[in-house]
Amino acid sequence: MSLIELTDVRKTYRTGALEVAALRGVSITIDQGEYVAVMGPSGSGKSTLMHIIGCLDVPSDGSYRLASEDVGGMRESQLADVRNRRIGFVFQQFNLLASMTALRNVELPLTYRSTGRAERRERAMAALERVGLGDRTGHRPNELSGGEQQRVAVARALVTEPDVLLADEPTGNLDSASTAGILSLLDDLHGSDRTIVVITHDGDVARRTRRTVRLRDGLVVQDAVTEDASHGEARA
Helix, strand or coil, rough: CEEEEEEHHHHHHCCEEEEEEEEEEEEEEEECCCCCEEECCCCCHHHHHHHCCCCCCCEEEEEEEEEEEEECCCCHHHHHHHHHHHHHECCCCCCEEEEEEEHHHHHHHHHHHHCCCCCCCHHHHHHHHHHHCCCCCCCCCCCCCCCHHHHHHHHHCCCCCCCCEEECCCCCCCHHHHHHHHHHHHHHHHHCCCCEEEEEEHHHHHHCEEEEEEEECCCEEEECCCEEECCCEECC
């Protein structure tokens, strides 16, 4: 089942008389349960593509459907609703609120949905248990390691049971041990049929996925299964 469908998506930014074509006709389909890496050098368009997939921006032209819903021409209020219902974000900088405990940080997306307090607490606890932090719920971000903070961010992304987990350079600020832990967690989440899209410049991260889409100059230059380093064969 197709979950993400981009057809001839173009994005042009205009500043006065200056026009910059960030995407120049990108067509990608991602099915439910896929684990996909999007790679490309600086200026390739991968950040713009992430913003469009995540409903943080809309195409200048072309179409984007998420879970069969046409989101390409939505107003900001509609996009905010789609983001809250369908997309879980994990960012390089964690984006946790320093004054709140891990549990409260994970509860936040449910607060925006007006979910009742008892249900918020139950679901946030379950999400933190899911990422291995059931014993760190009362800790604030400055009391957690970088890897633990990113696990809290993953739990926050998962607590709404989104259609897509969208991770932007999720290991960019982590040491090698924490990186390995986050990648193992993403592997585990994919194993439970979670749809994951990772924006990365790191080949080691991309090799953990099942498919790699490469961008250059706003165009898809490669879309292929990823070599499986652990099994020595191509992923189908």
